[in-house]
Amino acid sequence: MRTNPERRAALADAAVEVLARSGARGLTFRAVDAGAGVPAGTASNYFANRDDLLWHAATKIHERLGPGVAELAAYERAAPSRELVAEMLRGLLERVREDRTGYLALLELRLEATRRPGLREALTGTIRANLDGTIQGHLDRRLPGDETTVVLLYLAMTGLIVEQLTLPEVLPASGSAELIAALVDRLLPGT
Incomplete structure (x- = not known):
């Protein structure tokens, strides 16, 4: 897994935006990559699986609020x-x-x-x-x-x-x- 904290934070923020816009069913690595404006496949380098992505999104939400x-x-x-x-x-x-x-x-x-x-x-x-x-x-x-x-x-x-x-x-x-x-x-x- 990649460890660039700024990139991980940007991807987590993008995941929050995708969740709000498209719901949990719309939360895909591809949608997060597009939302963060990064190359396809980037999110999968930072999060082990969808559950990991959901967990990081939840953490980011609590930070933001x-x-x-x-x-x-x-x-x-x-x-x-x-x-x-x-x-x-x-x-x-x-x-x-x-x-x-x-x-x-x-x-x-x-x-x-x-x-x-x-x-x-x-x-x-x-x-x-x-x-x-x-x-x-x-x-x-x-x-x-x-x-x-x-x-x-x-x-x-x-x-x-x-x-x-x-x-x-x-x-x-x-x-x-x-x-x-x-x-x-x-x-x-x-x-």
Whole structure:
């Protein structure tokens, strides 16, 4: 396998774009090569098989959708509060809107995981680890709410994100900040 990290990252980004555009069935080495603008056969030199390509795409999606260093630093400087929780949720939604294809690709991977046990195991591990990290970070920062609160926020935001990206007319984007504020008010009343 080739080890050029920049080329591997470009191929993984192309895989994310292919997943979002064509779904898991359309994710082929040839499609990734075309999406990355590299010669045919390049992706197969970097990924052992389709499962390896799917795994690297999943990893790339989580990198792309995660908060940046500046965003994390701003959250760390802020005092723990309900307002900070709402700000963090709005930041998440904004990152997803900015990288719509990344989240759509994640949805495609989730669907594909229902048919591929190996991908399901890997994706479950990654998403569970992310959720556990979010819970622990919330508790360590002494943000209002407990573990169950964080899980409920996660579930609500997942639903809001899916609506915004797949059927945006159901819940207009203009109302998402108010929905997030109401969610925080109801899950973290008077804290």
